[in-house]
Amino acid sequence: MKILLALIKKEIKQILRDPSSIVIAFILPIISITIYMFGINLDSVKITMGIKNDDNSPEVATLVKSFGHSKYVSSINFDNMEDIKTAILSSKIKGAVIIPNDFSSKLSRGQKADLLVITDGSEVNTANYVQSYANMIANQWLLTSKYRGKIQRPIINTETRTWYNPDLNSHYFIVPGSIAITMTLIGILLTSLVIAREWERGTMEALLSTKVRAIHIVLGKYIPYFILGMLSTAFNMFLCVCIFKVPFRGSYFMFFLISGIFLFTSLGIGLMISTALKNQFMASMVSISLGFMPALMLSGLMFPINSMPVFFQYLTMIIPPRYYISFIESEFMAGGVNEIRLANAFYLTLLGLLLFAGVYKKTQMRLQ
Amino acid sequence: MMCGLARPTSGTARIMGIDIKKNPEKARSNLGYMAQKFSLYGSLTVRENLDFFALAYGISLLKKEEKVNEVIDVFGLREYQNAKAEELPLGLKQRLSMAAALIHNPPVLFLDEPTSGVDVLTRRDFWNHIISLSKKGVTIMVTTHFMDEAEYCDRISLFYKGETIAVGTPTELKQKAAAFNPSPQPSPQRGEGVLPTMEETFITLIKESERGKS
Numbered sequence: 348m349k350i351l352l353a354l355i356k357k358e359i360k361q362i363l364r365d366p367s368s369i370v371i372a373f374i375l376p377i378i379s380i381t382i383y384m385f386g387i388n389l390d391s392v393k394i395t396m397g398i399k400n401d402d403n404s405p406e407v408a409t410l411v412k413s414f415g416h417s418k419y420v421s422s423i424n425f426d427n428m429e430d431i432k433t434a435i436l437s438s439k440i441k442g443a444v445i446i447p448n449d450f451s452s453k454l455s456r457g458q459k460a461d462l463l464v465i466t467d468g469s470e471v472n473t474a475n476y477v478q479s480y481a482n483m484i485a486n487q488w489l490l491t492s493k494y495r496g497k498i499q500r501p502i503i504n505t506e507t508r509t510w511y512n513p514d515l516n517s518h519y520f521i522v523p524g525s526i527a528i529t530m531t532l533i534g535i536l537l538t539s540l541v542i543a544r545e546w547e548r549g550t551m552e553a554l555l556s557t558k559v560r561a562i563h564i565v566l567g568k569y570i571p572y573f574i575l576g577m578l579s580t581a582f583n584m585f586l587c588v589c590i591f592k593v594p595f596r597g598s599y600f601m602f603f604l605i606s607g608i609f610l611f612t613s614l615g616i617g618l619m620i621s622t623a624l625k626n627q628f629m630a631s632m633v634s635i636s637l638g639f640m641p642a643l644m645l646s647g648l649m650f651p652i653n654s655m656p657v658f659f660q661y662l663t664m665i666i667p668p669r670y671y672i673s674f675i676e677s678e679f680m681a682g683g684v685n686e687i688r689l690a691n692a693f694y695l696t697l698l699g700l701l702l703f704a705g706v707y708k709k710t711q712m713r714l715q
Numbered sequence: 716m717m718c719g720l721a722r723p724t725s726g727t728a729r730i731m732g733i734d735i736k737k738n739p740e741k742a743r744s745n746l747g748y749m750a751q752k753f754s755l756y757g758s759l760t761v762r763e764n765l766d767f768f769a770l771a772y773g774i775s776l777l778k779k780e781e782k783v784n785e786v787i788d789v790f791g792l793r794e795y796q797n798a799k800a801e802e803l804p805l806g807l808k809q810r811l812s813m814a815a816a817l818i819h820n821p822p823v824l825f826l827d828e829p830t831s832g833v834d835v836l837t838r839r840d841f842w843n844h845i846i847s848l849s850k851k852g853v854t855i856m857v858t859t860h861f862m863d864e865a866e867y868c869d870r871i872s873l874f875y876k877g878e879t880i881a882v883g884t885p886t887e888l889k890q891k892a893a894a895f896n897p898s899p900q901p902s903p904q905r906g907e908g909v910l911p912t913m914e915e916t917f918i919t920l921i922k923e924s925e926r927g928k929s
Contacts, residue, residue: 361756550754556825558744
């Protein structure tokens with residue numbers, strides 16, 4: 348116990364004197380959350396479209412106008428196809444709507460009228476927006492135009508209610524999700540170097556000739572970095588809720604409890620890497636590729652897990668951020684759901700304990 | 716192996732009568748170890764390093780202060796006690812390492828090439844420490860490749876290609892070498908019957924062991 352306290356005290360002094368871990372714990376969250384807040388936007392954005400109107404009826408001119416008035420679209424009028432091609436090629440416009448010359452005449456006869464929408468398939472997401480905005484604007488215009496009597500009333504009327512995030516603001520799930528990414532990175536980066544550093548500097552040899560045992564070394568690393576990690580989590584949460592005003596509907600107690608469990612598993616990954624490699628450079632390379640990439644790609648934050656190939660769906664099961672993100676999204680947006688808390692906490696604890704046992708065994712092996 | 720860094724493959728070894736295989740921790744607690752490379756915490760101060768190693772060697776919290784002050788005085792580290800270990804010059808680093816290795820008063824001290832890369836004055840200083848310790852009854856094991864240093868020791872074990880080729884006091888080894896090679900290099904300063912230097916002894920004994928094998 349006394350030895351463990353001495354190790355913890357030593358480690359804390361080292362942390363305080365080495366600015367790099369403080370930077371990781373407190374500057375990284377600021378950078379990361381800011382990027383996720385302002386840099387990444389999965390929401391509808393204002394799109395510039397080109398319009399070429401070949402129909403000179405005054406009624407159709409109001410359609411062209413309504414493209415200009417929409418809050419999602421700004422429009423540029425074109426007279427010939429060549430100009431549209433160059434504009435799309437130079438990304439001046441993201442797509443174009445072409446109104447054929449028989450548009451109004453077909454409509455007044457009550458026939459199906461055609462509208463050509465050109466989209467830029469090199470940006471699939473934007474192309475989808477162009478298509479749906481054009482549809483939406485044309486349909487709305489139709490309801491207010493003099494042709495509205497010609498439409499057959501649909502029998503089914505769909506009403507949409509979006510639960511948990513009525514504005515469909517993607518920041519509300521991306522920013523909390525980024526806490527998970529940041530915490531994975533912090534947990535792994537902070538600890539991946541520390542055991543390797545002791546081997547590299549020869550201090551591990553000095554420890555070995557003392558009464559320090561494997562369990563002291565392992566706990567002496569987990570505990571200080573756990574404290575630092577939790578401080579960083581609280582800081583993350585502060586940025587998220589107080590600075591960026593992301594609504595939090597869950598319980599703070601549960602949030603910190605399960606974040607603690609998650610941190611325990613992340614620290615485990617970092618220590619595992621560090622113990623296995625004994626070399627700071629290798630350890631940092633491995634921890635970034637092994638820790639960060641799967642956390643981003645396979646955690647379900649960016650890409651839904653159930654749309655992944657089956658193999659990858661199984662692979663996500665051993666990735667701690669997957670459970671944490673599932674928890675954190677529900678805690679933020681839906682408020683506490685006990686089944687979700689329990690299931691995720693269970694898997695995280697399991698992974699965390701496995702990693703702890705692994706680190707302990709490996710340290711013990713190394714000592715002999 | 717003796718410090719618990721490597722595991723013995725076969726045979727037995729005891730430190731103060733304690734088998735290192737059966738009871739490695741207890742055996743180790745009788746031993747102070749100073750590595751060749753500076754292996755204390757660079758970002759901690761001299762005093763903090765000693766505090767830490769005092770506790771790591773199992774000294775109780777009550778006695779810690781007293782022990783740390785004692786080694787600080789013995790090794791003349793008082794004026795550097797609040798300097799960071801990484802900022803010390805090499806000689807002081809060595810002194811600090813030795814202080815840390817001795818903080819728990821081990822009956823056995825193991826020094827792994829303690830003086831490689833150290834200037835002559837510090838080396839002299841260092842050996843004075845070692846000799847005074849041995850007078851206090853501490854068993855000290857030193858590995859070195861400086862033959863003049865070997866001469867300070869009471870017993871020398873010559874290693875060649877991983878095997879002991881000769882054991883004995885410096886004089887015994889010299890006599891042994893002289894027997895193989897009665898007049899090594901006659902020189903004006905040295906008359907008949909004078910023993911070879913340690914370095915010559917070393918070379919002669921190695922050559923003999925080579926010849927013995929072939």
